[in-house]
Amino acid sequence: MAKITLKDISRELNVSISTVSKALRDSPEISAKTKAYIQDYAKKYNYKPNNIALSLKNRRTRNIGVIVPEIVHHFFSSVINGVERTAVEYGYNVIVCLSGESFEKEVKNIQLLANGSIDGFIISLAKETQMKEDFSHLNEVINQGMPVVLVDRVTDLVECDKVIVDDLEGAYKAVNYLIKKGAKKIALITMPDYMNVGRLRTQGYLNALKDAGIEIDPNLILKIEDLNGGYDKIKNLIYSNDIDAILAATEFFAVTAMKIAQSKGVKIPDDLSVIGFTDGIISQCASPSLTTLNQHSEEIGSKATRMLINKLDNTGEEVEYITHIIETTLVHRESTK
Amino acid sequence: MAKITLKDISRELNVSISTVSKALRDSPEISAKTKAYIQDYAKKYNYKPNNIALSLKNRRTRNIGVIVPEIVHHFFSSVINGVERTAVEYGYNVIVCLSGESFEKEVKNIQLLANGSIDGFIISLAKETQMKEDFSHLNEVINQGMPVVLVDRVTDLVECDKVIVDDLEGAYKAVNYLIKKGAKKIALITMPDYMNVGRLRTQGYLNALKDAGIEIDPNLILKIEDLNGGYDKIKNLIYSNDIDAILAATEFFAVTAMKIAQSKGVKIPDDLSVIGFTDGIISQCASPSLTTLNQHSEEIGSKATRMLINKLDNTGEEVEYITHIIETTLVHRESTK
DNA sequence: CATATTTACGCAAACGTTTTCGTAGATTTT
DNA sequence: AAAATCTACGAAAACGTTTGCGTAAATATG
Incomplete structure (x- = not known):
């Protein structure tokens, strides 16, 4: 019933362990007759080499x-x-x-x-x-x-x-798109700078604004620690500023922002455009569905x-x-x- | 640089492998002096037993x-x-x-x-x-x-x-709740019967309707194969029937149904109530957020x-x-x- | 028929551990 | 001082493989 080993086969068939091993690996050292004999037995009892032993041997x-x-x-x-x-x-x-x-x-x-x-x-x-x-x-x-x-x-x-x-380029691309569509006051909801992804997304955002000649407003940049939180901070951002676009570093931030804005009566995308990083299921299920940066x-x-x-x-x-x-x-x- | 073994230590310290092993496992067989000697060396070279060898030994x-x-x-x-x-x-x-x-x-x-x-x-x-x-x-x-x-x-x-x-009880509970809130024409979007979870949820739905004396309308029961699809079928369900509540076997089905209903102008939850299985992030992010059966x-x-x-x-x-x-x-x- | 070669298998080591047992030498007991 | 007991260590087996090498027996060669 339990797993069978080379030793079991060798004992049962009265051959050495090495003969069994070689027979099962189809070694030319073993005669065709013996091979068939051993292989049949192994098949019958469903022999499979033990992975752990192999790992140890092969390192x-x-x-x-x-x-x-x-x-x-x-x-x-x-x-x-x-x-x-x-x-x-x-x-x-x-x-x-x-x-x-x-x-x-x-x-x-x-x-x-x-x-x-x-x-x-x-x-x-x-x-x-x-x-x-x-x-x-x-x-x-x-x-x-x-x-x-x-x-x-x-x-x-x-x-x-x-x-x-390419977080920097991605953020740049997204912000640039928002600008092209007429956005002037673009907020960024991202992560702290000690996370490379947060830092780079912020940098892409800043670069895009700079290249477009838009002045940077520090009040529009929000750095949130808790990737599944930040509700109050986002609410504050939206209620205290007259923004027309948001780039969010996660889809969760994006959707949270959308829900807060909607409850304030803001129309998306007419009054506010939103783009989020991560192209997940949340983005598809949100209303309105979310424009995202697919990270593949x-x-x-x-x-x-x-x-x-x-x-x-x-x-x-x-x-x-x-x-x-x-x-x-x-x-x-x-x-x- | 590479991982050090018991053999390495034994060679370096001119003791047997078994002595090293025992010393590191703090065996009383080994003198305090030798133990300290070996343990220091092991610590210095960051010896850690090899998991694969242990697995083989301990089976x-x-x-x-x-x-x-x-x-x-x-x-x-x-x-x-x-x-x-x-x-x-x-x-x-x-x-x-x-x-x-x-x-x-x-x-x-x-x-x-x-x-x-x-x-x-x-x-x-x-x-x-x-x-x-x-x-x-x-x-x-x-x-x-x-x-x-x-x-x-x-x-x-x-x-x-x-x-x-407890899929049966869960579905029963949900449908019962919908009935209590006044729903009369309750649709079910679920999976094929060959899946135990689909079968049981259907059964719970049927039981709840039966216990409430509501006649079962087969047109309101939708069984979808593709867990990430079914858009057309759901659309057809919603457009061809005048339903006031939906129980969906996944949050994805639930949100899809909500979006279709909303685009038809249906107000949720006023005209249509929706409950979905699986209490995931989608449910929180949907608009309106989705009432769900948390499966823990x-x-x-x-x-x-x-x-x-x-x-x-x-x-x-x-x-x-x-x-x-x-x-x-x-x-x-x-x-x- | 004696020698050389091939065939077909077994032995043993190795991978890195743990653990049982054996045993020199030191220590204790009478 | 001889006997008994400890102390502290080493040898070896085992876990389940693979593989290089040695070698009887069988076959081929001259």
């Missing part, structure tokens, strides 16, 4: 460790989706760990998985880690020779492969996986780290003119 | 295999969230595989992981598997002694622990994990399978009176 697990801050979040679950699909394509499994935005959990997860459980990492940094700017746990595993690919939430202080979204999150995961597996398959070569930049796409819906 | 991996149809989906990502949080609590890792609703992928994933990679499964069945009613792959691993917990998408044809939502998905994952680990820790005991039922909670928002 590779064919497991990829993925560490993300959250999973109940369109962007990250899409990234994982991309990772998983690509991983299975190459015969890898995916071990998912969540940091919950906590530095400590991120460190613990990495150290746990690094002890032989996986061959390489795909990581999106916790907020806390980005704030602390302590990346020693990452540099440690990299020094031990374990390949790491950072995605989206990255840092310059770790040298490794990276896949990032699944492709991010897929690309990161291919980069990681490339490193895993080509060990010993001179290491050269690549940062792959994924362009955003502006998806037009009802929240903009 | 347990401390990995849990999770197989779900999709991950970019509030319900399933929440379940995984619950699994992960509880798993780490007990020192387990989570290996996530996606079936993509495909029978073949589900079988492949299970067989792959079952060869030693994990200690037990948490599975939500693929649509295709439920349609085919072929569960031999599940019964096979269970027969091999591997604990399995089925969640949400379950079947009576497999004997194992299960965690399910994270708790489902957490409970399933505890049941699984309980089985893992108490092997050898007489097996007794439990089906744990999680009650839904009606969350009142703007889409109902």
Whole structure:
């Protein structure tokens, strides 16, 4: 009933373990008759080699460790989706760990998985880690020779492969679009600067305004810590200023802003245009549906996986780290003119 | 630079491997002096035992295999969230595989992981598997002694622990509420009967109508295959019938229905009340926000994990399978009176 | 028919652990 | 001082594989 091993077969068939192993791997060392004999038996009892034993022997697990801050979040679950699909394509499994935005959990997860459980990492940094700017746990595993690919939430202080979204260009593109459609007072709802994605989106916003000769109003820039909150701050922004467009760094911020504006009687997109980052289900379900910057999150995961597996398959070569930049796409819906 | 092993330490310190192992596990067999000596060295070079070797030795991996149809989906990502949080609590890792609703992928994933990679499964069945009613792959691993917990998408044809939502009662409760608020023509947008969740929700709907003495109109019952589609069918339902309430089996169906109704000029909740299953972000972001049946998905994952680990820790005991039922909670928002 | 070659298999090491058992040498007991 | 007991360590097996090498027996060669 339980799983059968080479040893079981060898005992039952009165041959040596190595003969069984070779027969099952179709080695020319074994006679055709014996092979058939052993293979039949193995098939009958559904023999499958034990992955753990193979991992130990080969010193590779064919497991990829993925560490993300959250999973109940369109962007990250899409990234994982991309990772998983690509991983299975190459015969890898995916071990998912969540940091919950906590530095400590991120460190613990990495150290746990690094002890032989996986061959390489795909990581999106916790907020806390980005704030602390302590990346020693990452540099440690990299020094031990374990390949790491950072995605989206990255840092310059770790040298490794990276896949990032062109946040600056995306924000620039979005703001520029709003300006072209006649917006003059454009607000930005984003994340704190210590997060690279927040910083870059802010920069793109500023650049676009500057290039258009629009003066920057600091009151129109909102930096929110809690990615699922900020209701009061957004309400305050909308009620205290006479804005005609908003660029939001997440779809949640965008929808929150829309609902607040609507309850104030503002018509979207006539009186107010809204664009949000992340092209998720929220954007499609919102009323009006939300114009977004698609970050191609699944492709991010897929690309990161291919980069990681490339490193895993080509060990010993001179290491050269690549940062792959994924362009955003502006998806037009009802929240903009 | 690379990971250090017991053998490395033993060579460097001129003691045997077993002495090193014992010293690091603080065995009384080793003298205090030698222990300190070895422990210092191990700490200095950051020795950590290799998980794979431990797994092979102990014949347990401390990995849990999770197989779900999709991950970019509030319900399933929440379940995984619950699994992960509880798993780490007990020192387990989570290996996530996606079936993509495909029978073949589900079988492949299970067989792959079952060869030693994990200690037990948490599975939500693929649509295709439920349609085919072929569960031999599940019964096979269970027969091999591997604990399995089925969640949400379950079947009576497999004997194992299960965690399910009280879909029947939930649907009954929701419809009953709609009736109490004056609804007479209540539509149901659900999934095909071969899915246990679809079947049960339909049954709850029917029971509630029957108990209230309302005649059942088959035209008001819509069974949709594609969980992310059904636009045309829903549109047809809304335009061809004069309904005053809808119970939808997913929040996506609910929001789609709301948008179609709104574009027709119907006022929600005045002219039409809507309740959806799954209390996700979509429900909060919709306008009006959606009244839902919270399925406590994270708790489902957490409970399933505890049941699984309980089985893992108490092997050898007489097996007794439990089906744990999680009650839904009606969350009142703007889409109902 | 003696020698050389091939065939077909088994032995043993290795991957990195843990743990049981054996045993020199030190210490205690009578 | 001889015997008994500890102390502190090492050897080896085990988990389940793969694989290089050694080698009888079978076959081919001269």
